[in-house]
Amino acid sequence: MRILIVEDDDVLRDGLVVGLSLAGxxxxxxxxxSEAEAALEAxxxxxxxxxxxxxxxxxxxxxxxxxxxxxxxxxxxxxxxxRPHERVAGLDNGADDYLGKPFDLQxxxxxxxxxxxxxxxxxxxRIAWNGLVLDPARMEGEIAGEVQSFSPREFAIxxxxxxxxxxxxxxxxxxxxxxxxxxxVESNTVEVxxxxxxxxxxxxxxxxxxxxGYRLASEQTRKxx
Amino acid sequence: xxxxxxxxxxxxxxxxxVWASAVLWTRARTEAHVERVLDARLxxxxxMVASLIxxxxxxxxxxxxxVDGGGTQPAYAPAADxxxxxxxxxxxxxxxxxxxxxxxxxxxxxxGPSGFSTSEVDGQAWRVYTAEDRDLGIRVMVADxxxxxxxxxxxxxxxxxxxxxxxxxxxxxMIWISLGRGLAPLDRVxxxxxxxSASDLxxxxxxxxxxxxxxxxEGLNGLMTRVASxxxxxxTFTAFAAHEIKTPLSGxxxxxxVAALSSDPATKDRALAQIQKAVDRTDRMVRQLLxxxxxxxxxxxxxxxxxxxxxxLDGVVEDLTxxxxxxxxxxxxxxxxxxxxxxxxxxxxxxAVRNLLENALAAAPHCSEVTLIMQPIEEGRNCAxxxxxxxxxxxxxxxxxxxxxxxRGRQAKGAGSGLGLAIVDLAMExxxxxxxxxxxxxxxxxAELVLPCVAKQGRSRPAAAVxxxx
Numbered sequence: 001m002r003i004l005i006v007e008d009d010d011v012l013r014d015g016l017v018v019g020l021s022l023a024g025x026x027x028x029x030x031x032x033x034s035e036a037e038a039a040l041e042a043x044x045x046x047x048x049x050x051x052x053x054x055x056x057x058x059x060x061x062x063x064x065x066x067x068x069x070x071x072x073x074x075x076x077x078x079x080x081x082x083r084p085h086e087r088v089a090g091l092d093n094g095a096d097d098y099l100g101k102p103f104d105l106q107x108x109x110x111x112x113x114x115x116x117x118x119x120x121x122x123x124x125x126r127i128a129w130n131g132l133v134l135d136p137a138r139m140e141g142e143i144a145g146e147v148q149s150f151s152p153r154e155f156a157i158x159x160x161x162x163x164x165x166x167x168x169x170x171x172x173x174x175x176x177x178x179x180x181x182x183x184x185v186e187s188n189t190v191e192v193x194x195x196x197x198x199x200x201x202x203x204x205x206x207x208x209x210x211x212x213g214y215r216l217a218s219e220q221t222r223k224x225x
Numbered sequence: 226x227x228x229x230x231x232x233x234x235x236x237x238x239x240x241x242x243v244w245a246s247a248v249l250w251t252r253a254r255t256e257a258h259v260e261r262v263l264d265a266r267l268x269x270x271x272x273m274v275a276s277l278i279x280x281x282x283x284x285x286x287x288x289x290x291x292v293d294g295g296g297t298q299p300a301y302a303p304a305a306d307x308x309x310x311x312x313x314x315x316x317x318x319x320x321x322x323x324x325x326x327x328x329x330x331x332x333x334x335x336x337g338p339s340g341f342s343t344s345e346v347d348g349q350a351w352r353v354y355t356a357e358d359r360d361l362g363i364r365v366m367v368a369d370x371x372x373x374x375x376x377x378x379x380x381x382x383x384x385x386x387x388x389x390x391x392x393x394x395x396x397x398x399m400i401w402i403s404l405g406r407g408l409a410p411l412d413r414v415x416x417x418x419x420x421x422s423a424s425d426l427x428x429x430x431x432x433x434x435x436x437x438x439x440x441x442x443e444g445l446n447g448l449m450t451r452v453a454s455x456x457x458x459x460x461t462f463t464a465f466a467a468h469e470i471k472t473p474l475s476g477x478x479x480x481x482x483v484a485a486l487s488s489d490p491a492t493k494d495r496a497l498a499q500i501q502k503a504v505d506r507t508d509r510m511v512r513q514l515l516x517x518x519x520x521x522x523x524x525x526x527x528x529x530x531x532x533x534x535x536x537x538l539d540g541v542v543e544d545l546t547x548x549x550x551x552x553x554x555x556x557x558x559x560x561x562x563x564x565x566x567x568x569x570x571x572x573x574x575x576x577a578v579r580n581l582l583e584n585a586l587a588a589a590p591h592c593s594e595v596t597l598i599m600q601p602i603e604e605g606r607n608c609a610x611x612x613x614x615x616x617x618x619x620x621x622x623x624x625x626x627x628x629x630x631x632x633r634g635r636q637a638k639g640a641g642s643g644l645g646l647a648i649v650d651l652a653m654e655x656x657x658x659x660x661x662x663x664x665x666x667x668x669x670x671x672a673e674l675v676l677p678c679v680a681k682q683g684r685s686r687p688a689a690a691v692x693x694x695x
Contacts, residue, residue: 009472011503015479018496022486080471102475105482 001116001159002044002177005029006036006059007051007078015105016049023109024139024155026177033057040066044176045073047116049108052079052090060093067094074115078103113137120163129165130219132201134158141201148200153178154193161206161216170213228411229404236400248386256378260352263374264341267354270311271367275356278315278363285324285363289313311367312351318362334366343371410435414442426453465630466514469643473507509583513644516576517630520651535560535599537571538610541579542597545586554586555594564601564608565679570656574610574676577652577660580645581612581672588616588670601678608678615669624662649674 003025007013013029020027028045030036033054039045052059063075075097077090082100090098096115099108113136117125127134134141139155141148150158160169160177174190194214198206207217274291277283283291291313312329316322322333332346335353342353350371357364410432417429428446432438477500484496542558549556566574578597585595593615602609619627626632628650632643646660649672653660658676665671 009476011499011506012472012476012479014499015476015483015496018492019479019483019486022483022492080468080475101471102478105479105486 001025001046001156001163003027003112004036004039004045004048006031006033006048006054006062008032008053008055009051016108019105020049020109020112021152023106023112024136024152024159025109025112026156031055033059033062036062040071040073047074047076047112047119049076049078049112050095052077052081052086060090063090063094072119074112074119076108076112076115078108110137127162129162129216130205132162132205134162143201150197150200151193153189154197154200157190157193158197161214165216166218168209168212168215174214229401229408232404232408233401236404237397240396240400244389248382251385252378252382255381259374259378259381263369263377264352264354267311267341267352267367267369268356270313271354271356271365274313274315274365274367275358275361275363278365279358279361285315289315289324289326289329311369313368314366316364316366318357318359318364323363329368334368339364410438411441414438414445418445426450426456462517462630470507470510470514473503473510476503477507510644513580513648516580516648517644517651520573520576520648520655534564534566534571534574537575538578538597538599541575541582545579545582548583549586549595552586552589553591554589556582556586556597557594558597560597560599564599564605564676566608566676573652573656574674577649577656577674578610578612580649581674584645585612585614585616585670585672588618589614590616593669602675605678608676610674610676612672613665613669615665615667618664618668618670619662621664627662628660 001024003020005013005016005020005027007016007029008031010031013031017027017029027049028039030039031054033056036048036050036054040048050059050063054062059077059079063077066073066075075095077095077098078101079086079090079098080101082098087098087100096118097111099111113125117123117136125135125137127136132141132143136155136159139150139152141150141158156177157174160174171190178189194206194208204217207215209215270291274288277288277291278285310328311326312334313326314322314329314334315324316333330347330349330351334346334351335342335344335355337344337353337355339355339357342355344351344353351368352371352374353366353368355364355366413432414429426449428449429442432442480496480499480503484493484500487493487496538558538560542556546556582595582597589595595612595614598609598611598613600609601607628646630644630647632647646662650660653674653676656676658674661673661675663671663673
C-alpha cells in the first residue's frame with residue numbers, strides 16, 4: 001500500500017510518513033504541487049493524502065485535474081480549512097474523505113484503510129486467503145485458530161502479496177513497498193521478512209518463484225469467508 | 226441638556242427679549258406722544274381761559290370751571306377710570322388766588338413763569354401750564370395729574386401686552402412642537418442607531434427631507450464602511466491565523482503520536498526532535514502574529530522624533546547571532562554610517578529588520594553569509610537598510626505576492642508562516658518608508674528598507690554610488 005503524501009509543512013510531512021509506516025503503509029512524501037504531479041505521473045500509488053494549501057497552488061486544483069484525467073486514485077484531503085462548506089467543496093471535487101487539522105494519526109490510518117478498501121471493492125476490512133484472515137487495522141492475522149501479529153515491514157510485504165494473490169512480485173517491487181522507511185533497505189531485508197512470514201504462516205504459504213520473486217500459494221483446502 | 230431644550234430656551238429667550246424691547250420702546254413712544262398731546266391740551270385750555278377773561282365774557286370763577294367741563298353738561302359721561310379732568314387756578318400777578326376749578330388743589334399749582342412745569346402740590350404730582358396775561362394782571366394755570374397721565378399710558382400698554390401675553394403660552398407650545406418636528410430626522414437617526422446590534426454596519430437610511438442631517442448620515446455611513454472593512458480584514462486575519470496555526474499544531478500532534486506509538490527508540494528520538502523543531506517554529510509564528518497585531522495597532526501618525534537606530538539594530542543582530550551560528554551562516558553587519566532617522570517608533574523598525582534577517586538566515590545556505598548594511602542615500606535625505614543573502618532568492622513572478630499575508634514563496638518549503646514580509650511591509654507603511662525586494666547580483670535576495678532621515682550625518686557619498694545595483 002504505497003501512499004503519496006502531499007504536505008508542505010516539513011514536520012507534519014515527516015510525521016505522516018513515519019506515522020503511516022507504523023500503521024503499515026509505505027509512503028512517499030512531496031511538498032509542492034508540481035512535485036505531486038511528477039510523482040503521480042510516475043504512478044504506483046494506492047492512495048493519496050493531500051493538503052489543500054500548497055505553496056505553488058491549490059491541492060483542490062490538483063485533485064480536479066487528477067479526476068479530469070479519469071484517475072480513480074483514493075484521495076484523502078487533509079487541511080486546516082475544515083468548515084462544512086470547505087469539506088463539501090473538497091468532497092464534491094473528487095476527494096474520497098476529508099480530515100481537518102489537527103487530526104488523530106490512528107483515525108487518519110483508519111480512514112485511509114477504509115477508502116483503500118472501498119477502492120478495492122471490499123466492504124469488510126479483513127482480507128482472507130488460504131486460511132489466513134488478515135486484519136489491516138491491527139496488522140494481525142488469524143490462521144488455524146491462532147492470532148499472529150506482524151511487524152509493519154512484514155505486514156507491508158504480506159499486504160502487497162495478498163492484494164493480488166497468485167501474482168508474482170519481484171524483489172524490487174517488494175523493496176519498493178519498504179521504500180520511505182528511515183533506514184535504507186538492505187539487500188537481504190526482503191528475504192529476512194519473507195522468512196519470518198513463513199515461520200508465522202507456514203512454510204508453504206509463500207512460494208518462491210526462482211528468478212522472478214514471490215507469490216502466495218494457491219488456495220488448497222479450507223476457504224474462510 | 227438636550228438639543229431640543231437648548232434650542233427651545235434660546236428661542237424663548239430671543240423672542241422674550243424682542244418682545245420686551247418692543248414693549249419698552251412702545252411705552253417710551255406712547256409716553257412721549259401722550260405728553261405732547263396732553264401738554265397741547267393744557268396750553269390750549271389755559272389760553273382759552275385767558276381769552277375768555279380778556280373778553281370779559283365770563284367771570285373769573287366760572288372761567289376756571291370751563292376747563293373741567295363742570296359748568297356745562299358734558300355730552301357724554303366719561304368712564305370713571307378715564308376721568309381726567311383738568312384743574313385750573315387763576316392767580317393775580319400780585320399773588321392772590323382769583324378763582325379756581327372744582328377739582329383744583331388748594332395749594333398754588335405753579336410758582337414758575339409762563340410755560341410748562343411740573344410741581345408737587347398736596348402730595349400729588351402735577352403737570353402745569355401757566356399763561357400770564359400782563360394786561361389783565363393774571364396768571365392762568367391749567368394742570369392735570371401725572372398719575373392720570375401714567376394711567377393713560379399704562380392702559381395703552383396693557384391693551385397692547387395683554388393679548389400678546391395670552392398668545393405667549395400658545396407660542397411657547399408651538400415652538401416646542403416645531404422643534405420636535407424639526408429635529409425628528411435626528412431622532413430617527415438616533416433611534417435607528419440605538420436599536421442596532423454591534424455587528425450591524427449596514428448604511429443608515431437616507432433622510433431626503435433634511436439636507437442638514439445628510440452630511441451626518443454620510444459621515445456615519447463612511448465611518449461604518451471603514452469600520453466594516455477594518456473588521457472584515459481583522460476577521461480574515463484571525464481566520465487565516467487560526468488556520469495557519471493548525472498546520473504546525475497537527476505536525477506537533479502527529480509527531481507526538483509517532484513518539485507514543487513507536488517502539489523503536491531511534492524513531493521516538495527523531496519524533497521528539499521534530500516536536501522541538503515544530504515548537505520553535507510555532508513559537509516564531511505566534512511571535513509574528515503578535516508583531517503583526519502590534520504593528521497594526523500602532524496606527525499611523527504620532528510624533529516624528531529623531532531616532533538613532535544603530536543600538537536597536539545591534540540588539541536585533543545580537544539576538545540572531547545564535548540562530549546564525551546554528552545554521553552555519555556568517556552574519557556581517559555594517560552600521561558605521563550613522564543615520565538619524567525621522568522615525569517615531571523605532572520598535573517597528575526593529576521588528577521589520579528582525580523579520581528580514583530571519584528570512585535571510587532561513588534562506589541562506591550553509592557556510593554562506595548574510596549582510597546587514599545601513600547607509601545614508603540620496604545625499605543623506607534617506608537612509609537605506611539592506612539585508613542580503615545568498616539563498617535561492619524569490620522568483621520574479623512571486624515578488625509582488627510575497628508581501629501579502631500568509632503567502633509563502635515556492636522556495637520557502639513551508640518553513641515560514643508567510644507573515645514575515647507582510648509585517649515588514651506594514652511596518653514600513655507605518656513608518657513612511659518602503660520595502661523593495663530585488664534579486665541580488667550574484668544570486669540571493671536583496672531586501673532594502675528606505676526610511677526618511679532627519680539630516681545627513683557622517684560621511685555622505687554621492688547618491689549614485691550607493692544606489693542598489695539591481
